[in-house]
Amino acid sequence: MAEDTQSTQVAVVGGGPGGYAAAFMAADLGLDVTLIDPEENPGGVCLYRGCIPSKALLHVSRLLSEAEEAKDWGVTFGKPEIDVDKMREWKNGVVGKLTGGLGQLAKARKVKHIRGMATFRDGKSVEITTHDDKKQTLSFENAILATGSYPTRIPKLWLDSERMLDSSSALDIESVPKSLLVVGGGYIGLELGSVYATLGSKVTVVEMTPTLLPGADRDLVSVLQKRLKGLFESILLKTTVTEMKEQKNGIKVTFEGDDVEKDTAIFDKVLMAVGRKPNSDKLGLENTNVELDDKGFVKVNEKRQTAEPTIFAIGDIAGEPMLAHKASHEGRVAAEIIAGKNVVYDPRAIPAVVFTDPEVAWCGLMEQEAKDEGREVKTAKFPWAASGRATTIGRNDGVTKIVIDAETDRVLGLGITGPNAGELIAEGVLAIEMGANAHDIGLTIHPHPTLSETIMGAADLIYGQATDYYRRQRK
Numbered sequence: 152m153a154e155d156t157q158s159t160q161v162a163v164v165g166g167g168p169g170g171y172a173a174a175f176m177a178a179d180l181g182l183d184v185t186l187i188d189p190e191e192n193p194g195g196v197c198l199y200r201g202c203i204p205s206k207a208l209l210h211v212s213r214l215l216s217e218a219e220e221a222k223d224w225g226v227t228f229g230k231p232e233i234d235v236d237k238m239r240e241w242k243n244g245v246v247g248k249l250t251g252g253l254g255q256l257a258k259a260r261k262v263k264h265i266r267g268m269a270t271f272r273d274g275k276s277v278e279i280t281t282h283d284d285k286k287q288t289l290s291f292e293n294a295i296l297a298t299g300s301y302p303t304r305i306p307k308l309w310l311d312s313e314r315m316l317d318s319s320s321a322l323d324i325e326s327v328p329k330s331l332l333v334v335g336g337g338y339i340g341l342e343l344g345s346v347y348a349t350l351g352s353k354v355t356v357v358e359m360t361p362t363l364l365p366g367a368d369r370d371l372v373s374v375l376q377k378r379l380k381g382l383f384e385s386i387l388l389k390t391t392v393t394e395m396k397e398q399k400n401g402i403k404v405t406f407e408g409d410d411v412e413k414d415t416a417i418f419d420k421v422l423m424a425v426g427r428k429p430n431s432d433k434l435g436l437e438n439t440n441v442e443l444d445d446k447g448f449v450k451v452n453e454k455r456q457t458a459e460p461t462i463f464a465i466g467d468i469a470g471e472p473m474l475a476h477k478a479s480h481e482g483r484v485a486a487e488i489i490a491g492k493n494v495v496y497d498p499r500a501i502p503a504v505v506f507t508d509p510e511v512a513w514c515g516l517m518e519q520e521a522k523d524e525g526r527e528v529k530t531a532k533f534p535w536a537a538s539g540r541a542t543t544i545g546r547n548d549g550v551t552k553i554v555i556d557a558e559t560d561r562v563l564g565l566g567i568t569g570p571n572a573g574e575l576i577a578e579g580v581l582a583i584e585m586g587a588n589a590h591d592i593g594l595t596i597h598p599h600p601t602l603s604e605t606i607m608g609a610a611d612l613i614y615g616q617a618t619d620y621y622r623r624q625r626k
């Protein structure tokens with residue numbers, strides 16, 4: 152039987168926030184586009200098993216925490232009744248709405264969607280195994296690789312057991328375990344650990360480095376860490392898991408490290424969240440000139456072009472940071488380049504947000520990174536204890552930190568820890584992209600009373616002139 156062969160101008164492999172943004176942009180620019188992805192609709196890990204479902208669950212968490220805090224505000228709710236099936240249904244409904252919407256947007260733009268998995272035959276064509284197990288060949292003028300990443304497992308620890316969770320299965324909240332061990336104190340461990348803790352699990356986080364969220368600014372993390380100490384059963388830093396064994400009553404875990412009081416403990420479930428790896432190994436890239444680095448990321452230039460001139464790569468597969476919004480931006484740039492525009496991928500700031508409570512968000516160069524680069528910087532921290540709005544929501548523990556170039560006063564970085572930090576950080580990204588200095592932010596009238604005033608406050612504080620907070624000027 153002859154193989155089904157088709158052709159397209161742009162083949163986009165992978166339908167996550169990178170892939171669908173690229174496909175939609177290419178179609179908007181008049182190109183004929185085919186998107187290859189195994190799911191029924193575009194969305195990728197972010198919509199089906201990542202950002203969106205986790206945020207839906209974190210919204211429930213925040214509500215539970217606020218209901219608890221409301222006691223101090225004169226409102227006492229009864230003990231919450233948690234129906235995990237209903238919660239899962241709601242979360243799946245959120246995912247369905249968004250992915251369904253993307254499916255309609257793809258159709259409206261006449262983006263052809265082939266449900267399946269692609270492998271490259273060469274720099275001009277892919278072979279696709281469709282979801283109903285048929286083979287077809289698609290030839291293209293250009294391809295955009297947007298296959299994302301997968302959760303890393305530590306093979307010597309991973310057990311083939313229903314008690315083991317990864318970031319995907321943890322989102323299904325099959326049950327609320329009495330005790331949960333989270334291995335890895337990064338984005339996923341802290342976000343999902345927070346969900347389970349507010350639902351009632353006793354959560355222990357084990358992190359091998361000396362701090363939660365290694366790499367993030369210490370002044371930002373310390374605020375979160377303090378609050379998580381109250382939410383979690385324990386946080387074990389500079390600690391690793393050396394052994395896990397399943398037994399009748401749970402998983403017996405052996406620890407090694409500085410904070411360990413008891414070197415073994417039994418947990419109902421274990422969530423492993425120790426990072427992600429690029430999906431670059433099963434794509435037939437060896438049949439092309441595409442090159443990988445030693446971590447498996449596809450090597451790209453500033454146009455997101457690989458060593459095979461017809462093939463572009465974007466998103467998690469093209470390197471850190473592995474964030475959906477970075478992927479979307481790269482995808483749009485790659486599509487524009489394919490359409491003949493003279494653009495490059497050159498962001499000055501990529502925001503990062505950890506959606507815990509409080510949220511931690513930052514962009515640009517924070518203090519340590521700037522110092523590591525040998526730059527002279529000035530910093531100011533505006534404490535939320537001095538913010539009227541933070542006080543009205545009972546959250547004086549937040550902080551807004553600004554980092555500026557000591558010579559030019561240009562904003563290099565902004566970091567915020569507190570509720571809604573993820574929304575607030577966009578101002579910092581714009582300031583950095585537009586080359587604003589601290590005066591520009593201080594001279595911008597911010598609405599009162601809002602948390603956004605803390606950004607203006609931090610900028611004013613650089614000059615020792617914040618209205619709501621006094622800091623003696625440094626001589």
Ligand code: NAD
Pocket residue numbers: 305334335336337338339340342357358359360363364365390391392424425426427472473474503504505506
């Ligand atoms: P991560 O890199 O954020 O954190 C992994 C953590 O595990 C690190 O702190 C690391 O030191 C620790 N670790 C590694 N091996 C360990 C071991 N053997 N024992 C104990 N600790 C160990 O990775 P993640 O949380 O799995 O998230 C993966 C990626 O997904 C991130 O890079 C992030 O870009 C992305 N993500 C983003 C968001 C968001 O934007 N809000 C949310 C979730 C995930």
